[in-house]
Amino acid sequence: MVPEVPFGPAMELAGIFVGALSGGLAAVRKTFDVFGVLVLAWAAGLGGGLMRDVLIGAIPPVAIANWLFIVTALAGGLAMYFFHPRLVRARRTIAVLDAGSLALFAVVGTIKGLQYDSGLVAAVFVGTITGVGGGVLRDLLTAEVPAVLHHRELYAVPALAGAALTALLWETGLLTNATTALVVVLVFALRLAAMRFHLSAPGPWQGRRKRR
Amino acid sequence: MVPEVPFGPAMELAGIFVGALSGGLAAVRKTFDVFGVLVLAWAAGLGGGLMRDVLIGAIPPVAIANWLFIVTALAGGLAMYFFHPRLVRARRTIAVLDAGSLALFAVVGTIKGLQYDSGLVAAVFVGTITGVGGGVLRDLLTAEVPAVLHHRELYAVPALAGAALTALLWETGLLTNATTALVVVLVFALRLAAMRFHLSAPGPWQGRRKRR
Amino acid sequence: MVPEVPFGPAMELAGIFVGALSGGLAAVRKTFDVFGVLVLAWAAGLGGGLMRDVLIGAIPPVAIANWLFIVTALAGGLAMYFFHPRLVRARRTIAVLDAGSLALFAVVGTIKGLQYDSGLVAAVFVGTITGVGGGVLRDLLTAEVPAVLHHRELYAVPALAGAALTALLWETGLLTNATTALVVVLVFALRLAAMRFHLSAPGPWQGRRKRR
Numbered sequence: 001m002v003p004e005v006p007f008g009p010a011m012e013l014a015g016i017f018v019g020a021l022s023g024g025l026a027a028v029r030k031t032f033d034v035f036g037v038l039v040l041a042w043a044a045g046l047g048g049g050l051m052r053d054v055l056i057g058a059i060p061p062v063a064i065a066n067w068l069f070i071v072t073a074l075a076g077g078l079a080m081y082f083f084h085p086r087l088v089r090a091r092r093t094i095a096v097l098d099a100g101s102l103a104l105f106a107v108v109g110t111i112k113g114l115q116y117d118s119g120l121v122a123a124v125f126v127g128t129i130t131g132v133g134g135g136v137l138r139d140l141l142t143a144e145v146p147a148v149l150h151h152r153e154l155y156a157v158p159a160l161a162g163a164a165l166t167a168l169l170w171e172t173g174l175l176t177n178a179t180t181a182l183v184v185v186l187v188f189a190l191r192l193a194a195m196r197f198h199l200s201a202p203g204p205w206q207g208r209r210k211r212r
Numbered sequence: 213m214v215p216e217v218p219f220g221p222a223m224e225l226a227g228i229f230v231g232a233l234s235g236g237l238a239a240v241r242k243t244f245d246v247f248g249v250l251v252l253a254w255a256a257g258l259g260g261g262l263m264r265d266v267l268i269g270a271i272p273p274v275a276i277a278n279w280l281f282i283v284t285a286l287a288g289g290l291a292m293y294f295f296h297p298r299l300v301r302a303r304r305t306i307a308v309l310d311a312g313s314l315a316l317f318a319v320v321g322t323i324k325g326l327q328y329d330s331g332l333v334a335a336v337f338v339g340t341i342t343g344v345g346g347g348v349l350r351d352l353l354t355a356e357v358p359a360v361l362h363h364r365e366l367y368a369v370p371a372l373a374g375a376a377l378t379a380l381l382w383e384t385g386l387l388t389n390a391t392t393a394l395v396v397v398l399v400f401a402l403r404l405a406a407m408r409f410h411l412s413a414p415g416p417w418q419g420r421r422k423r424r
Numbered sequence: 425m426v427p428e429v430p431f432g433p434a435m436e437l438a439g440i441f442v443g444a445l446s447g448g449l450a451a452v453r454k455t456f457d458v459f460g461v462l463v464l465a466w467a468a469g470l471g472g473g474l475m476r477d478v479l480i481g482a483i484p485p486v487a488i489a490n491w492l493f494i495v496t497a498l499a500g501g502l503a504m505y506f507f508h509p510r511l512v513r514a515r516r517t518i519a520v521l522d523a524g525s526l527a528l529f530a531v532v533g534t535i536k537g538l539q540y541d542s543g544l545v546a547a548v549f550v551g552t553i554t555g556v557g558g559g560v561l562r563d564l565l566t567a568e569v570p571a572v573l574h575h576r577e578l579y580a581v582p583a584l585a586g587a588a589l590t591a592l593l594w595e596t597g598l599l600t601n602a603t604t605a606l607v608v609v610l611v612f613a614l615r616l617a618a619m620r621f622h623l624s625a626p627g628p629w630q631g632r633r634k635r636r
Contacts, residue, residue: 060480118277121276201248205296334489
């Protein structure tokens with residue numbers, strides 16, 4: 001009934017780790033101490049799942065209850081704390097990994113929402129939130145406007161598309177291991193294409209457009 | 213037992229739409245793209261109800277599960293995205309509508325809290341939060357200090373008064389369609405009076421007062 | 425089975441009051457009006473417990489349902505509103521009281537998490553969050569980077585240590601009134617020592633260290 005995402009657990013841990021790197025980097029840039037780096041790593045790696053679990057009633061959220069997830073996020077924070085000059089140079093690699101985690105979080109989050117009987121609309125929402133929520137929490141904790149709201153390239157839209165497609169497949173009984181994997185790949189490809197070709201949502205509407 | 217607010221559903225949708233306009237306007241001012249405008253519209257129109265539902269255990273929250281509510285919020289965002297120069301000139305009209313939505317959200321939110329057996333005190337809190345929470349979420353997502361905390365005119369106080377009055381009427385068995393409508397009208401009138409006569413809460417206390 | 429913290433209720437109220445003072449002070453500094461001062465006092469005094477209760481499913485949270493807690497927080501806000509020049513001079517006393525509330529919130533929060541069957545890891549998390557969450561919410565609502573993330577002296581670490589110790593004692597069946605009180609005292613002492621001797625977590629790692 002409930003499809004397992006192939007390589008899902010390994011990919012989910014990878015997603016948490018990559019999210020944690022982005023949180024650790026934000027903390028390092030604010031010259032936080034090691035504790036602040038770990039908190040930001042946790043928030044960025046697990047914040048999306050935290051919001052999802054609160055919204056669907058999966059209490060306590062895995063973000064505070066699953067020790068393997070937590071250790072993975074903290075490892076990402078420590079890696080960024082110790083190796084950030086080197087990791088910053090690997091930003092292209094990290095961006096690709098981040099696209100992978102966005103894809104997987106969106107699909108896995110939607111499926112978890114459906115498993116908790118949240119309904120199709122809510123499942124699409126929580127899937128998208130799972131994908132982008134970690135970054136939002138990271139930015140709120142560093143007093144920044146969430147990057148997802150003013151990304152130059154499409155970021156939330158691929159997650160939303162993947163969540164909607166997952167819910168549609170579920171509703172029509174077509175959600176299998178194979179189709180699930182396919183959606184993950186599609187979201188991943190869409191995000192990579194957005195980065196490669198600078199795809200963006202239409203900016204401010206004023207007859208002519210201004211872009212910040 | 214549970215009174216229906218007369219014209220409640222229509223007014224609630226109007227409230228969500230008006231809240232969404234305020235969120236869309238905040239996003240347009242930050243030159244977010246169309247996606248950011250829609251997210252802010254959703255946050256401002258449905259954020260109060262989202263907080264209420266999480267606090268009373270109404271899972272999943274209507275903010276992510278009720279498609280009519282969501283479509284209404286997104287429509288408000290799109291309206292602001294396309295017509296904001298014209299809508300900005302209609303700000304007096306929008307402020308009046310916003311007062312109406314504040315009134316209705318406060319009363320409806322309190323009743324929902326009571327229906328979920330939250331107790332009187334909690335119901336008053338969630339009613340007030342339903343009224344002002346959308347604006348708080350909007351401001352947090354744009355990295356602003358929530359306007360409700362430094363409004364020049366009373367904003368949360370009318371909502372709080374309406375929530376308290378609703379809970380009192382419920383407790384004494386006097387909450388009917390008629391008294392419910394009356395409370396909505398009272399909150400609406402109090403907020404309009406605050407705007408018209410510049411009623412404000414006492415500012416900083418320093419012997420003499422300074423006002424920012 | 426569930427140990428009562430000796431003097432727990434009185435200490436918890438003291439903790440809420442002291443937290444509320446810190447929130448009121450933040451609001452006074454932003455020249456909020458009296459309503460804003462009360463909201464910040466509530467957020468700082470009860471925000472940690474609010475997050476804890478949402479995360480463990482204790483609905484409605486005591487932060488909106490327990491009138492004695494709420495009145496205590498508002499009293500703290502009013503005290504700061506009227507007497508802040510005098511209270512600011514008492515900041516050393518307040519810092520000591522705050523250390524006491526940190527200690528008690530962390531221990532009480534952990535025990536509540538265990539009582540709600542959240543598991544050891546989650547209980548440690550919610551205990552720590554109970555200790556530091558009020559300050560985080562206070563800082564978010566004033567659009568500041570949460571102080572806990574860039575404190576010069578250890579703040580969250582004592583809370584985390586106390587939460588972990590509490591969970592460990594629970595797991596091994598050694599959590600009694602006496603050991604509970606002991607953990608509270610240890611956390612209190614650790615925080616005081618951190619203030620007195622300027623103990624801090626390692627800052628940014630760059631071969632040599634820079635400190636902001």
